[in-house]
Amino acid sequence: MIYGAMKVSLGGSLKLAFRPWVEGLEHIPAEGPAILASNHLSFSDSFFLPAVLDRQVTFIAKAEYFTSPGVKGKLTAAFFKGVGQLPVDRSGARGAGEAAINSALKVLERGDLFGIYPEGTRSPDGRLYRGKPGGLARVALLSGAPVIPVAMIDTEKIQPPGKVVPKLMRPGIRIGEPLDFTRYMGMESDRFIHRSVTDQVMYEIMKLSGQEYVDIYATAAKRQLAEAEKAEKAAAERTGGDRGGGARTRRR
Missing domain, CATH: 1.20.5 (Single alpha-helices involved in coiled-coils or other helix-helix interfaces)
Structure with a gap:
């Protein structure tokens, strides 16, 4: 209920103010689990993508967003819960990775959409960087859910670092055809398979986004x-x- 209300209010406001264009909506299944793997240009990516979809998309967020004290902390926690984000404790790298994977699998087991940024962090310069293999590949192989590549276009230009007031312009979202990796199921512990799956997804994102690819993290x-x-x-x-x-x- 909270998500629905937030989606109507925030999603409607974003679409009205920024008028994002979108291609490939037909690739999003009407029901059932799927992984949306996107490039990451801006903090706003996690808001623009859900705004153009009819279904809920769940992303992973830092636990600090949900546990900060005071009125501001409570409002922040309510906001992130409202837009469908899940808290994950990142205090330990290995533990955080496992927690994120378990959270993702629970979302997919419910038959919902899970959103992930394979680069692991926002691009520092608008280029597309090497995908981290552990998270995306393991979730895909353990769940059997299709991976749908997504390209966010120009979202980094709306509010560059240091700018408080966002620029009113039209960002874009390009959604590719689902990728099926079920042929690799049972091989989720093979790091070479992780790399292969991740590289294939990043290649599709690169084609959709038109970004220059950089083979480092x-x-x-x-x-x-x-x-x-x-x-x-x-x-x-x-x-x-x-x-x-x-x-x-x-x-x-």
């Missing part, structure tokens, strides 16, 4: 960018300090 790319920014800042500070020191020497 997005987390590694973010770390490289952070290190480069840190090095540039340190170099600028050294240069500024050298100029200041030289000026002081000349004044003396």
Whole structure:
């Protein structure tokens, strides 16, 4: 009931304000379980995709969104529950992964749609990064549910980092044909199968999105960018300090 009310209010508002276009809605089954595997450009991806679908989509969210104290924390928890997100404790990497997989399987066992971002985090620069194999592949192989590739288009342009007010523009959503991996069932412990399944899904997402593909993990790319920014800042500070020191020497 909460999800239905939130979908009507939030989904209707998003569609009215941003008028997202969508292709491939016919690939979403009217009933039964399916995994929606999407690229990840913006925080808003988890809101625009459910807004254009008639069925509920459940995503995984950080447990902190559901446990923060105070009035703001309660409102945040109610919001995320209302839009169909499930809390997962990420305090331990291995435990968090298992918790996420178990949550996903429960959603699919109910015959619902489960949404996942194989990249594991938002793209730092709009390019498509290597998919992490453990989550998506294991959920697909353990559940037998079809994987539907999804491409979010231009959502990162609506509210770039540092911008408070979103830009009113039309994002897009392109949905591909379902992928069947039941031929690999019983092989969910094989890491080479994990890699093969994930790479096939990422290839389909790349075709749908038109993004440049980068064969490293997005987390590694973010770390490289952070290190480069840190090095540039340190170099600028050294240069500024050298100029200041030289000026002081000349004044003396």
